[in-house]
Amino acid sequence: MMSQEQNELITRVGPKAPAGKLMRMYWQPAGLVDELAGDRPIKPVKLLGEDFVLFRDEEGRYGLLDRDCPHRGADLAFGRLEGGGVRCAFHGWLFDVNGKCLETPAEPASSKLCAGIKQRAYPVMQRGGMLWAYLGEGEPPAFPELDCFAAPAAYTFAFKGLFECNWLQAMEVGIDPAHASFLHRFFEDEDTSAAYGKQFRGASAGSEMPMTKILREYDRPIINVESTEYGLRLIALRQLDDERTHVRVTNQLFPHGFVIPMSTEMTITQWHVPVDDENCYWYAIFTSYTKPVDKEKMLAQRLELYELPHYTSRKNRSNDYGFDPHEQARETYTGMGADINVHDQWAVESMGKIQDRTREHLGSSDKAIIAYRKLLRQEIEKVAGGQKPMMFLDADNARSIQGPGTMDGIGPTRGWETYWMEVDVARRRGAPWAAPASNETSATVTHLSAAE
Known part of the structure; x- marks a missing residue:
């Protein structure tokens, strides 16, 4: 059973919180590139409980600054994009992407005030259709060579959505293999050829069997959890x-x-x-290993549920997530329609803004949740002790974090351990772009091929 103090430790992410200090050691998604693609490429951003302004200047450079103007605290998100930066609408003070004060026009022409003013600024990088910011101190870490960063832009699609709850309960649903057999249960199987862009709706690799049928009929998975250099592998x-x-x-x-x-x-x-302790955005990059992503179709599918500009769900707590008891009795498991994003949102938001883990009772199917929380506490303690945490990468180590391998398929009951690696490596080798394979899977598959 977890204590309230332990729950606070792993959920709170403000600047002074232990988990907040850990999170500031990593690049954080601050927005989608598409969000700054319009006529006025500037927007307010709340990230890890702090307020910023994200913008693109006239030269195409991205910047992230503290949102309050250092003159009198007015909101820079309402500023004008001109003169090589963002100009405060209150008195015209101008700041570039590095936070340098370029002008204080209300001051006398001889004033040296501007030279001593600097707004706090943060590095911003573009990767995978997303804008990433580093809020920590010192040099930021290198980006790992994940598939979503290695793939050409035509083979990726980025999107996001808002969850009105703490980041940890939202993240934990993604490392819970058991829930898909219930929360995402479909009573009837659809044509798998029409499953493009939809999770759990296609056929499993190496078969014609729909994933919906597998999840529905085999709802007691054996779950293996392995430690890796990037986190955890779940099988x-x-x-x-x-x-x-x-x-x-x-x-x-x-x-x-x-x-x-x-x-x-x-x-x-x-x-x-984390937006703050009680809200988070999920940011996703969809990566294709076959043909370019149909971005228009992927976007249209998601805009059926999510509303711009804040990427909020049309089905939410205010309308009971579209819950229909008659639908639940006759048509769907949840009574909330067929979109699994709605299912996940209900599950994590229904726990409360910050889940009270002192009241939960974990079982053997929660072994990945248990392993992750242990890892999270371990890395929080590292940072508190002045050490660098897991995945704070230098350039050399970043090249070693590749893939990682994933698979969803039907293989042999005896020999599944190598089967999944073979499927993953074959997909990479057949990709029209140079999809890196981890040393572990490549060596295993090469060894098997040589032995045969």
Whole structure:
């Protein structure tokens, strides 16, 4: 049983909170590139409990500054984009992407005030259709060579959505293999050829069997959890018969991400990014290993549920997530429609703004949750002791974090351990872009091929 003090330790992310100090050691998604694609590329951003302004200047450079003007505290998110930066609408003070004060026009022409003014600024990088900010001190870490960063832009699609709850309970749903058999249960199987862009709706690799059928009929998976250099690997096994086992391989990407298979051709790399202690955005990059992503279709599918500009769900707490008791009795498991994003949102928001973990009772199917919380506490303690945490990477180590491998398919009951690696490596080798394979899986598959 977890104490309230332990729950506070792993959930709170403000600047002085231990988990907040850990989170500031990593690049954080601050927005989608598309959010700054319009005529006025500037927006307020709340991240890890702090307020910023994110913008693109006239030269195309991205900047993230503290939101309050250092003159009298007015809101820079309402500023004018001109003169090489963002100009406060109150007195015209002008700041570039590095926080340098370029002008204080209300002051006398001879004034040297501007030279001594600097707004706090943060590094911003563009990766995978997202804008990443580093809020920590010193030099930021290098980016790992994940598939979603290695793939060309045509083979990725980025999106996000708001959850009105703490980041940790939102993240933990993604490393819970058991819930999909219930929360995402479908009573009837659809045509898998029409499953593009939809999770759990296609056929598993190496078969014609719909994923919906597997989840529905085999709801007691054996879950293996392995420690890796990037976090955790989760393997969920659903034995169909003596010869065949469904194998689903997913990954927890420390500190607050996961990588999961979406279909035989796509993966989802997703981060649950704290807005503050009681809200978070999920940011996802969908990566294709076959053909370029149909971005228009992917966007249209998601805009059926999510409203711009804040990427809020049309089905939410205020309307009971569209819950219909008659639908639940006759048509769907949850009574909340067929979109699994709604299911997940209900599950994590229904726990409360910050889940009270002192009241929960974990079982053996929660072993990934238990392992992750242990890892999180361990890395929080490292940072508190002045050490660098897991996945704070230098350039050399960043190149070693590749993939990571995922798989969703039906393989042999005896030999599934290498089967999933073979499927993953074959997909990478067949990709039209240079999809890196981890040393572990490449060596295993090469060894097997040589032995054969």
